[in-house]
Amino acid sequence: MxxxxxxxxxxxxxxxxxxxxMPVRDEGFRHVLASYPQEQVAELMAYHRVNGGLSRYVKFRYFFEEIRKEPVTEEQVQGMATDFSVVMKRLLINKTxxxxxxxxxxxxxxxxxxxxxxxxxxxxxxxxxxxxxxxxxxxxxxxxxxxxxxxxxxxxxxxxxxxxxxxxxxxxxxxxxxxxxxxxxxxxxxxxxxxxxxxxxxxxxxxxxx
Missing domain, CATH: 3.40.50.1000 (HAD superfamily/HAD-like)
Structure with missing residues (x-):
């Protein structure tokens, strides 16, 4: 023991x-990335679930650099992280x-x-x-x-x-x-x-x- x-x-x-x-975090990523192709977002979600301990900053960079194969600026990452945080503050203050x-x-x-x-x-x-x-x-x-x-x-x-x-x-x-x-x-x-x-x-x- x-x-x-x-x-x-x-x-x-x-x-x-x-x-x-985790379900709330899932919703946050889907909300922020709603304008991108669903199959790419699904790939990000799979990475997110395996790497639960990594920050949203790392995951947003991964989405653009590894999945979409395009550069992303720190300002873009910070903007997405801020939008993500709005969803988290609304949904995670929940004792259940x-x-x-x-x-x-x-x-x-x-x-x-x-x-x-x-x-x-x-x-x-x-x-x-x-x-x-x-x-x-x-x-x-x-x-x-x-x-x-x-x-x-x-x-x-x-x-x-x-x-x-x-x-x-x-x-x-x-x-x-x-x-x-x-x-x-x-x-x-x-x-x-x-x-x-x-x-x-x-x-x-x-x-x-x-």
Whole structure:
């Protein structure tokens, strides 16, 4: 059985781990890219679902540079990200989307061990959502894009003097695993059966975690 008491710091992904937000994220991409060919948007959606931990900035660049094979400026990416954020702020401030299995653990243990959010979601937007849903009180800090997740983890470790050997990232995407590995910390998968089936440390339900 996994025992999170062995760690002196817990880092959490947000989308898919603390909030079931993927359908809303899907809608945001479809809304922003509504004027482009549906087959190209479908290709972007497939990339988005596999790479849940990557930011919208990376995904919009991927859509133009890799799918459409055309250049895109930072101003264009920022404009699309802003339009995307409008949709997210309208739809994600919704307590029914919260994943209570993981959040019940957070509420139970946040006084015992420092916890931080490191997410591919936009950092300003994420802080606003967490404040609106009364989640911010449980976390020492909340971080998001456009800073890449690998860098976010590195900065949290350095700013707080955490020992990488006693720090773990809990996530649901391969990008979370890569960010953990790059920083020499442990990774535990959650809410993604691919991790469960492929030999990773995995939590099926936090109700089993002391």
């Amino acid at each position: 996994i025992n999170l008491s062995n760690y002196s710091c817990l880092l959490w992904d947000f989308d898919g781990v603390l909030m079931d937000s 989307l919260l994943i209570n299995d993981s959040l019940d653990f957070v509420r139970r243990r946040y006084r015992d061990v420092p916890m931080h959010i490191v997410s591919g979601s936009d950092g300003v937007e994420l802080n606003m959502i967490c404040l609106s849903l009364d989640l911010a009180q449980y976390f020492v800090s909340i971080h998001g894009s456009p800073t890449p997740k690998t860098q976010l983890v590195r900065e949290v470790l350095a700013a707080n003097g955490y020992d990488p050997k006693r720090t773990v990232l809990i996530g649901d995407s391969i990008n979370d695993y890569q960010a953990a590995t790059a920083n020499g910390i442990d990774f535990i998968g959650y809410n993604n059966a691919e991790f469960d089936h492929n030999g990773y440390n995995y939590i099926r339900s936090f109700s089993t975690i002391p």
